[in-house]
Amino acid sequence: MDFLTVLISRANYWAYIILMMIGLYAMIAKNNLVKKIVGMSIFQTAVILFYVSIGAKQGATIPILLHGHAPETGGNLAHAATGHGTAAVQAVNYINPLPHVLMLTAIVVGVATLGVALALAIKVYKEYGTLEENEINQRLRRG
Amino acid sequence: MVNTLPALVIIVPLLAALVVAAAGFINKRACFPIAVGALSVSFLGAAALLVRVVNTGVAIEYRFAGWAAPMGIVYVIDHLSALVLVVITAVALVNLVSSKQTIDREFKDKEGAFLSLYVLFTAGLIGMTATGDAFNLYVLLEIASLSGYALIGLGKTRAPLATLNYLFLGTIGATFYLLGVGYLYIATGSLNMADLAAILPGMQNSGIVLFAFIIMLSGLFVKMALFPVHGWLPGAYSQSSSAAAGLIAPLTTKVTVYIMVRICLNLFSVDYTFHHLNAGDILVWVAIATIVFGSLSALAQTDYKKMLTYIIIAEVGYMVGGFFLGNRMGMSGAILHIVNDAVMTLCLFMAAGIFLWKTGTEERGDLKGLFGSMPFTMAGFVLAGLSIIGVPPTCGFFSKWYLVSGGIAAGQYAFVAALIFSSLINAVLFFRLFEISYFEPFADHHHGSDKSAGHGGAGAVIREAPMAMLVPFLFVSIMLLVLGIYSGRIVTNIIHFAIPAGVI
Amino acid sequence: MKLIGKLTIFLCGTLLIVFANKFPDFGDPHSPAATHLSPYFIEHTMADTSVPNIVTSVLADYRGYDTMFETTVILAAGLACFFLLRLPEEEEKEIYFRHVPTGVTIRIEECGAAPEDSEVFQRIDSQWVPCDIIIRSTSRLLIPFIQIFALYVVAHGHHSPGGGFQGGVVLGAAVILFAISHNLRTTVAKIGEKSAAIMSAAGVFIYAGTGALCLVLGESFLNYGALAPILGTDRVMARSHGILIVEIGVALAVMSVMIWIYYNLSSAGKQDEGL
Structure with missing residues (x-):
């Protein structure tokens, strides 16, 4: 470096x-x-x-979950649909x-x-x- | 009930402080009983915890808000913290009981605020002692410091300036500690002491951890007034009112020393502090410098309260030096000295409070004839003086004995020499005070000057301090003997378990 | 002193810079700080407390005990300023009046003979400036909106940045704005020092009392889950409501302490005339 x-x-x-x-x-x-x-x-x-x-954290947003779960994109939708909105939250996405x-x-x-x-x-x-x-x-x- | 004791020990004073703060504006008479009651409950709780820890031999953990260790904040009561908790609550309680009249006289219309800050200060120290979370310690440190600034700031005329200096240095110390916690957090991602202690051995060679160690300890050294950064202590303590000095002088430095012990032993581990860094040698020399400097400066004072503040600095040197000797004897001596020195300093400052109450000044020369007029107070004062000097069977002798043996075992003869030198200086200081207060009126007699009332000699009238001040004071001075007699038991039953098994 | 200062700065600065070389880069998602403890909070906040704002849930629940003492620190500051500065009220040596019809300023040394504060004789500060109608009207208009915004900040701390401290400070600022635009005496007449002091103790008491209530109900201190039977909800929602209760306590305490500190600092303890 x-x-x-x-x-x-x-x-x-x-x-x-x-x-x-x-x-x-x-x-x-x-x-x-x-x-x-x-x-x-x-x-x-x-x-x-x-x-x-x-x-x-690079690429992460403020630590507030919108509507109580992660943004609904692709793979996370399945979790959200089964009612476990919280399971979709990825720590990498939030500072x-x-x-x-x-x-x-x-x-x-x-x-x-x-x-x-x-x-x-x-x-x-x-x-x-x-x-x-x-x-x-x-x-x-x-x- | 027993399981909630660690919470009650601090929550009861906190709630009481809030009630007292409000009661100060509604009904001033209610303030004092509430404060005394809360501190008594806290003292009983601490004593019960100590008994329980000694009997079971297991540390008690209390989870606040129900969250387990790394996530939430836990309190851990082990042998060491239970012992220090008992000392803190006892000193605060006894000093409060004895200073009712002083508070009424010195802080008219502000008793509520004074008592509330007094109890908050105690609660802050209790929390610092009991907490198992590095950041929570910072918050409680600031509570204790802020209420301490306020308590000291309203004293004699120079008090605000001295307190402002104390505030600057205290803030530097606390912020350094906070920065150290931040460095540990950046290196490990944790704030809980037990969790940190589990992670840190794996990263002994990390520069960040080294710097965290350095900066946390330097912050604490500022707070405990070790030699190069002691400047704030004499001014702040000698200018404060006697009720505040009796609380703050015995406790602040000792609790900070306790925090240092806890951080070195339980956070960074003995192996890291003594074997990996080999921090002991340098710090023992710093301690020696502190002892010599404190003792010599004490010799130069004519104001006895100022003299006591320099003795406090020397005593900090005893404890830091004893701890960094790195052997079991030295550490036992340091921890025992935390207890003994708190009680000795309390006794001396209570005596100073009584003298101020009676004579109105703090000059050494004005102690004349006090043996005649206040025989019981002077008996207690002599006991406290002998204890500071280190005469058996008072408690001061036993902790010094452990410290000296530790010094010899570690081969630190300079430390032993400094201890003995300081004891000799203390002997000079206190025997001079005894001489003034015992013999001076006779000197008057020889010179044929006028015989004023209240003079020593056969016809002297006994005018003791008020009972509310005298009884607690005599109790504390008898405690000096009791602690001395039981110090062997304290070491084998409590302090022995407080030091990690690896230390020989 | 300057030389010692420069030397200390140089030493500390060098040490800090040397050790900062070992730090992870700014925003590194793989640093220990980002991987060890914090993922738990991010991933479990909804399941544990049902609060989407993770800062709020950590502040008032996981580390709620810290926050209680943080509120106590504020109270201690208020008490300290009162304790250090407040002077007894009868020490007023001289007061100033203005005779409005003629514009004459009267200085009165014996306060016993002072006239009532009325339309004709107006009590003024020692350094009097003519009242500014624009400033007064604007701040009168603004204050209600500031207060409503503050209540929003307190109540909406669960879902957006905000909470008790922020809302409390804004509430306090509204009162301080009133004191600056009018004068200190009018403000003290509306919110007295006694009520400010009692409210600040009460605010912290709401926080600590909620914790103690949990203790009485047989759970650990500040474990809001214990309040579920009282609030009539399940344990997770009870945590969410418990956080709201303590946030209200914090807001009350912070607001009144801000006002209290302002009273004492701006008038140096006399509470007769401020900035």
Whole structure:
């Protein structure tokens, strides 16, 4: 496999790594607390992107069964006619639903963390009158 | 009934937390009894589970929603998790009972929210301990973390800033863990721990599994405040209110250590962790660095609550180092130390809560004369101090004994040296506190300064802490002795079965 | 700090890129993730739960226990924002009124002497902007439709993308739109903080209570099949209905927590004036 194929066939992983590093950098190196919170959000979103991209399957559709059974084509018709509509469902035709479920949870956790982080930032602002870390540290040193 | 116990242990606190959250807006008086009742039920359930597991010797599995292991989510209660469950519920219950007055004073009009978050935090830890599903663990970890941020965030003036730092690092840790679960999922397609443990031995050479191991452990190291990434802990814990500190300081780091043990032993297997990767050597050195750093920093503090937080960091080093020694002695010591350290830390933070209640500050110098005015509290405090130092027959001695023997058996003399060094430092720290609180008023006397009331000496008036705080505190300090006396039995009956048979 | 940041990023990034080389390609149908566990869900969802949307059936049934705690996480966030930010109400130092006929703004420091909020004396925010009739009317028109759409999203989660979380967020957004287009005081007067808090606890309680009911009926927690005698259907349909019940609980919880968090965050805990 040459370099370009690897680059293209795994574009999802490169995208998530880049996003994750942007978020991590913002969390570590930024001075402003709200920018750090934004970085945290990007950081969590990167993982969500990673998981959702695991679920993808080539040639498959969204994981919702139309009318409760597989599309009626050729060989599947026989099953549908006998009343076992579910027997015709082929896993290859539908993308993996599990990562989507997991990421619904992770999105909710991300929102919750964001809410608490913003609440804390408001408290910090009330206390020190600024959100810049170096100014807060100066104020702390002065007592 | 017995079969539903694993569910009840967590469902009862969860439902109670919801009721308390609503009751906080309707009838504030109902909140406290409901919370205590739920945690008592949970504690009894955990104790019953432990008894059952010890008697039958078989792990109990509970299937949520009725689905079997890889499809649904299961709880697995074995010797290790039952033991940790009992510790979690007991610590949460005792601390809650003792801090009724503190909660009423510090969180006026918000008792409902505080108690609800308190119970949710406990429920999160219980779930983390009992779960057999790698992703479910992440969800419960976040419940415990979020309620923990809230509990810590409303403390002294610097608390919000310290908590925000904790939140950033905690989120990095949890997200790394989640990423590790994702890597395992991409490699195996499964999320259930038992299922993963069955698949992973076949792919020991996979780079993805290696990276999953690395990133999951680094996430947990952030959460448990191991040496290079410990920065959030001292600020967050020392700034929090005493009711919250008494819950969070004893439990968070220990449960995270338990998760690490569970992941290394039951998910990746002993063979992979110790023989294939040989992760033990490096991590023991990290643990040694943590112990030395924690002890030295503790020496530099004049605020005793801050001193305690650095001791917690050193104790994390004990447990991580002991576990990664990789022999039965070391692992037994590490697991026994999870139990003992939870109780010791609880005792010390309860003492700190009582001192704060009485003196109003957390400076070391303000402990003067407390032996005279609060003899029972100080007796308990001395016991806790001796236990942290590791004086027999308190429980701290026995876990240290196992850790030191494990270190010698593994040939890690640096670890043994670090343990002894840390014990000596703890001796220095606590004897200085004892000295201040016992002798200082006499020093006053010599200098001829004025005799204020509440001074030590013969005429001192005994003004103990309120009974509701004192009785649980004395109970915990006596537990230090009881645990010490029974630690042999705990090791042979429970911990022995928690360590896989392959470990010598 | 910047240097440490760059070093960490470089290290982490390199590690991630090195190990990502071992991954299966994007969309590979033969990767372990696509072949080990997920085919079971796709092939058995109809037989087990009679829900065609596989994400919904996995979310609320196979892994319903996770989702219950996910809802609890949201509640914990609401409680945390309340706990951290909420200030006692009597700490109001000064309030502003506008005398409508003359357009004069009055600042009142002793709140006891404040006039009633009426046609003549209008209570305003400290940074007052004239009310915008276009924004108010448009959002008034839009809100009912947004709410109906949200109910559709909740109810139709079985057959199309949607469900409790999505619907709940849309419901919450409708109320927040109202708060932004009018003002926070009007909204708090309509949906008080107390009712938002009780509704959010009640929403999670519907979820956990359904699970506990299954436990009481003698089956494992959250096994909706146990509800079949109560709902008057067979076990498979009972699972489908059970999912709907918990989705409604989730929607209630998410909606009220969103509102509750908005109240506390937008006014920094005072709940007198928002964005």
